[in-house]
């Protein structure tokens with residue numbers, strides 16, 4: 001309970017009669033990167049929605065820097081945490097720059113006037129996501145990977161303490177995957193707490209810690225390398241997962257297809 005964190009405590013949630021989360025504990029601290037993995041339908045996006053305050057737990061609670069998340073007005077919440085949902089709706093007719101500007105709304109005054117700081121944050125977010133050349137294009141005309149980077153830039157523009165990213169590498173080519181992983185490492189070094197849902201364990205190996213969600217619970221959690229190469233994935237995926245070590249000792253995790 002010491003120090004700031006975004007934390008789920010014994011969180012339970014379901015849709016109708018279908019129970020999805022059966023008591024999840026998870027803590028994200030500023031300055032660390034936690035990767036959340038688990039099978040399709042295990043509740044990863046649901047958990048992110050709960051941590052972002054878009055869903056309310058049926059039991060248990062979510063705390064943001066010690067206070068119940070539900071006690072924060074949306075604006076105060078939006079100043080502290082930003083969320084990139086998976087396949088969320090997006091304003092197709094707005095330009096990329098306008099969309100990224102939406103990320104500044106929690107920081108704007110009542111009149112919604114843009115300050116130099118807002119403009120700097122938008123320009124920075126477009127630049128670090130390599131989306132500046134797209135700034136004047138309507139979002140609906142962008143390719144999947146281009147749109148993904150602009151939506152990521154919108155989350156970054158809020159300059160939040162906690163960043164929740166659902167499948168941020170989806171649609172990205174190898175260059176942009178690498179650039180994103182490097183960018184997240186930089187943000188973490190600057191003190192941001194990053195929580196990513198990732199399917200590729202090789203991306204998750206860039207994180208500090210990893211948590212595996214399965215059967216409604218966190219079934220493994222710890223240093224990313226230990227969790228992702230230590231047998232927990234095999235326990236879920238059996239022979240479908242293949243863990244190798246490079247000559248330098250780094251883990252590589254592949255789907256076994258032969």
Ligand SMILES: Nc1ncnc2c1ncn2[C@@H]1O[C@H](COP(=O)(O)OP(=O)(O)OP(=O)(O)O)[C@@H](O)[C@H]1O
Nearest residue numbers: 015018020038039040041042043044045046047086
């Ligand atoms: N709005 C909804 N109404 C009913 N059921 C839902 C709803 N949203 C999600 N579910 C169900 O809840 C479960 C968890 O879904 P969720 O999207 O959180 O999983 P996930 O781990 O993010 O999956 P994936 O890896 O496929 O993205 C799934 O069985 C899904 O079908």
